[in-house]
Amino acid sequence: MRQLFISDLDGTLFNSQAKISEKSADLLNNSIDGGIFFTFATARTAASVVPLTKSIRVNVPCVLMNGVSIFDAKNCQYIRNEYISPENSARIASVLESLGQNGFMYKICGNSLFCEYTELDSPSMENFYNVRKYKYDKQFCKVSRFSDSCSENVVYFTLLDSFEKLDKVRQQISLIDGIRFEFYKDIYSSNIWYLEIFSDKASKFNGVDYLRKNFHFDKIICFGDNLNDIPMFNACDYKIAVSNADKRLKELADCVIGSNNEDAVAVWLSQNL
Helix, strand or coil: CEEEEEECCCHHHHCCCCCCCCCHHCCCCCCCCHCCEEEEEEEEECCCCCCCCCCCCCCCCCEHHHHCCCCCCCCEEEEEECCCCCHHHHHHHHHHHCCCCCCCEEEECCCCEEEEEEECCCHHHHHHHHHHHHHHCCCECCCCCCCHHCCEEEEEEEEEECHHHHHHHHHHHHHCCCCEEHHHHHHHHHHHEEEEEEEECCCCHHHHHHHHHHHCCEEEEECCHHHHHHHHHCCCEEEEEEEEEEEEEHHHHEEEEEEECCHHHHHHHHCCC
């Protein structure tokens, strides 16, 4: 039987410092060298995934931005992207502008990803920008309004703010046909939530399904921690939650293991294969 093991990153494979520990890297590489197929499914973009996972010899393309992209990390190449239509990008931009909500809009042109933003109007947005620009060398460009910049290259919107502010955005964008979103709490902050908006053709479910069909896997086992992992859980044959996972995800899991700070994913793989 041809099996794939696929893990979320933040809160699951990454520890609370947003890193893969040396122990996890060693255990995972031993398992991969022993013959398993292993990859990631994450909300992150290639800009941070590539440097943060370089210690792992991943041997299957990964799922990025909650299913927007299938990405070959070994060769740094996009295999497939799901774009938001220009009409829907304009509708989303209109909602954000009407509510005075700032955020980040991602575009993929050829094999390059870059990000546009309006204003860095909070410490959380400034931190998001600074980490990705200066630590991961992500390309950013400031624009006056998203509505002036909508094109066929838009793939993703990322908003981070309080639950109350983002829920107002969620209510309005949920009326737009052809898009979907993930709305979940930031695991690194006590009062910040993420609202991530993308094409309704993109999801961790569809990303996992693409890997199953195109790489001919008979069984897929996944690891997760947060609500945006529910689509991935629905696509997999066996579902594992870490102990620090959201309660609602644990209820969907076939198994609950140790925490992300205990190298639980790598330890489980080394002990069960």
